[in-house]
Amino acid sequence: MFTHRKRLLASTAVAALAASLAACGGGSSDNGSSSGDSTEAKAGGTLNYYIFAPYEHVDPQRTYVGVELTNFRRTVYRSLVAFPISQDPDVANTPVPDLATDTGTANADSTQWSFTIKDGVKWEDGKAITCEDFKYGASRVFATDVITGGPNYLLTYLDIPTDPKTGLPAYDGPYKGDGQDLFDKAITCDGNTITYKFKKPWPDFPLAVAGLSMMDPYREDKDQGNKSNYQIFSNGPYKIEGSMWNKNKGALFVRNENYDPSTDSTDIRKALPDEINFNVGQTTETIYDQLIADSGDAQYAITSQRVPPAYYSQITGAVADRSTLVPSPYVDYLVPNVRRIDNVDVRKALAMATNKAGWIEAGGGEKAYTPADSIVNPAVVGYQPNPAFADIPDEGDPDAAKKMLEDAGVTLPYPIKFTYPQSDTMDKMAAALKQTWDAAGFDTTLDPLGDTYYDVIQKPDKDSDIVWAGWGSDWPSAITVTPPLFDSRPNLSAASDGQDYGGYKSDAFNKLVDAAQGAASLDEQTKALQEADAVLGEDVAYIPLEISQFYFLHGSKVVGFTTTPASSSYPDLGAIGVEN
Template sequence: MRTSPALLATAALLAAAAAACSSGGSSSSSSGSSAFDPKTCQGGTLYVLNQSDATAHHLDPARIYTSGGGAVTSLIFRTLTTRHRVPGQAGDEVAPDLATDTGTASDGAKTWTYHLKDGLKFEDGTPITSKDIKWGVERAFAPELPGGIPYLRDWLAGGADYKGPYKGKELDSIQTPDDKTIIFKLRKPEGDFPYVTTATQFAPVPKAKDDGTGYEKHPISSGPYKVQSHEQDKSLVLVRNPYWSRTVDDQRLACPDRLEGTYGLNSAVINQRLTSSAGKDANAITTDTDLSPAELARISSDPNLKKRAVKGEFGETDYIAFNPKVKPFDDPRVREAISYAIGRQSVVNAAGGSSLAKPATTFLPDQAAFGYQPYDYFPAGANGNAAKAKELLAQAGHPNGLTVTLAHRNADYNHDGPAVATAVQASLKQSGITVNLKPYDDAGYGDVIQKPSSEPGMYLTTWGADWPTGGPFLAPIFDGRQILKDGGNFNASQLDDPKVNAEFDAINKITDPVQARPRWGALDAAIGKQALTVPLIHPIYIRLTGKNVKNAYLDQWRGSYDPAMVSVK
């Protein structure tokens, strides 16, 4: 059985929320938190100012790709489990939500059993049962409801060929022996299954209210708020669900009476509005916009603004990917030469400086939850090791240098755009490596790099974990059984090593994430010797809140504010 140390009584959660006024791990809280009292935090309207739709564009839980309880969607949809809502490293843990614990494993982690809490109700007052959760998971397989997490089809027994419940077919690997019990049968051991059950696909959906693709127009809430209106990519208004209370939900404070989201805003506009905090913007946060270097410079000289700047981290690595099927990257000496030649300081500078990024030499982020194990097999220092790079190039038959092409996105949104590409180009030049830059349209870049037949030999990309363990960070990139030839492939090197695949299987049998961590770190270190990627940076997030927002911190699971925990005047 795997139960989370984050099992919280309501009083314990409220005490933890009050403690958020001090730094925890890599997070720090905003001004005003010292006066925060979870017992009296009720009332007001919270405003969310975002570049993109905070609901991931859709309000159907089957179509939302998020885990841990997405920032805004977690206000509408409760799931079997959720993330532990506290700052610092403890926020990387799984906590029970609709379920009484984080799951009981049996059959070598191939079977997981959950029991529901008492008193759970939808927004219309009808009880939530295990059958509602089963229906919610099954409908996520329907081809007319695309966009959710990919793990269900791969992990659940019979999932590969299942097409959803709308034609009367059930998924036999999900069993509901009574209204309070749900059992999942997996086709292989998965110790991380409690992390997957934080996804919105594990939110209850009442079959009687489900009209397929039209469900997102009026989704039925199981969380503290229900939807009043939603205009995709433009706005969202949430109001209180009268059948929710903290007595049945010890994972959300839900202080504001109302939430209003505005989407499609420019990042500079968002930060300017938060900085000014005029009118309604004093009660505002953003869940997707970081401060720019120029804005950071202003904040550092203004004590009042500095109090409202919140710092945190999310498990992400920005890196150079190699396709060894393309010459000259089939030669490991060329890949190693490029690894030695990279001057990471220039990349850090391109990403906004040391306040917003730190150099990376490991693929796993440097956080304990991932099993981070430090290594640096190709030490380049801050500015690159040109001598070693030239030596390796000569051994590979390129004594006079080498010309390569670096593909990148034509926008700088994810550190895989022109700024970082130009920094890499300048850095490699010092080692005699001429880099021709090849930009791709932002919208089509993913299609190009995620299909083996069109994948470039060398390109910039980024990877962030769906939950904070080593599995979802390493497996999509290095497990040979996850290579997808027709698109959606993230295993750029197309590595299919039986020993590596076997180690993934062995670690997946471990149901205690703490015990699994050293194995993930060792696997990362072993793969790193092959120079299949060049880790460049791990980003740092710094965001601003309105002046009336209290108890704001960036959780390490997603690197974002949690609207379920903040309050406003």
């Protein structure tokens, strides 16, 4: 049920490894601060935002990629609560009120949450945002045949019975309306107070609301179903010029005259530029040619594209003063196919022989990646280094791995096929792994895939022994990492492995997932998830590789440039302005 999200996030990581490594990089700044800016950010002017690949969705209930979520939530969409602008993870990962008066009230076991909507908040046409707008927005998530591509956690959490024929909730969204009475009991309005009732505890529900846009309000009279995919009807400080985002060109955001800043906070949105011009379609190389030259509109430009490694040598001197290097929210990892490598000692030997350092160096070095010691990103609540990988050097240890293979009693060399998304850079990175794997006693066949990848590695009958994957959390909690990736129950079927690419199945792990999902407190949830990750490590259900680094450059007239945990480490439009 989490298929599309995982594919989108992982494809973001694939893009970091594709042909020109267009999305990879590092920089001169060692944090997300306003790199090299000395001018105080003021209101006014036009900010240019350069984008390479078209966005697939701008509909709030369908938007599910980090850069898109952060761009829209800071400009045109508001929700009950939001993550503030801060580089302090404790602050940045703590929701603050946005359209709600506070961060919500839960019952004793967190199976019910209530929020009261602020007075005076309006849509771009001046009409008030109501409780019913929030309820209708949530209802759209259940129209799984129309509102596709977005997060669908509500389908498993909201207190609606499951249809035994389909396995889906008995409510099918506002377009068909089957089971509407069930939905109306699960989400209720009392004046301006909205209450959500869940079938199991959801202690981090405010984190989910702040991290995703699935709970955003939506006006029923503006809903055209699938035709609304590129429609933007704003309740934020900006509105789109016209009403539709152009998939291949972008859009111009201008001031929303019905936005009242007194209902908002500059901790969330400073809304400094008068206009934000989203320009879609230029290649990463073209974008960086302009940013490095720093002339014309590029002086007032930012981008979500990472510096290509081929351009690293040009980021020096005054140019480097406009660069920023930050860790991304994404972890890349390897997945052994436990159906084919069913001996855990062989999997442990494979992990011992894995050369993370060589992989990273081949991919661009420290400006592109930093080593990972868990599949959970360090910025996520619940992170801790996985103890199973603590004694493995980043370079791997082929000698120790060979001894482990010999002790396992398997015939050497042990044949394995490594499947990964093909690019010139990925070929070099895969070769670095093959070198130490083969030195340890494996016989590695490299299996690069071109145009298609995830539909291949999700097949239960694939002949891959180990595959590459990438992941980022849906909100800053490990509940959105290990359970959706390794819980066999929602993933494994006769037709697909879902996101459990290695076909991993563990009753011990699943029991800990149940404990985490049933926990009434975040502390209880975190403890269960950390124990679950330790089980994954002991079983070598995954092998951590690295955390992608984000390396950005911006124009010299950009002021207050920053990246934050709330912006998924992309440029944070809540803080950025231009000289004017």
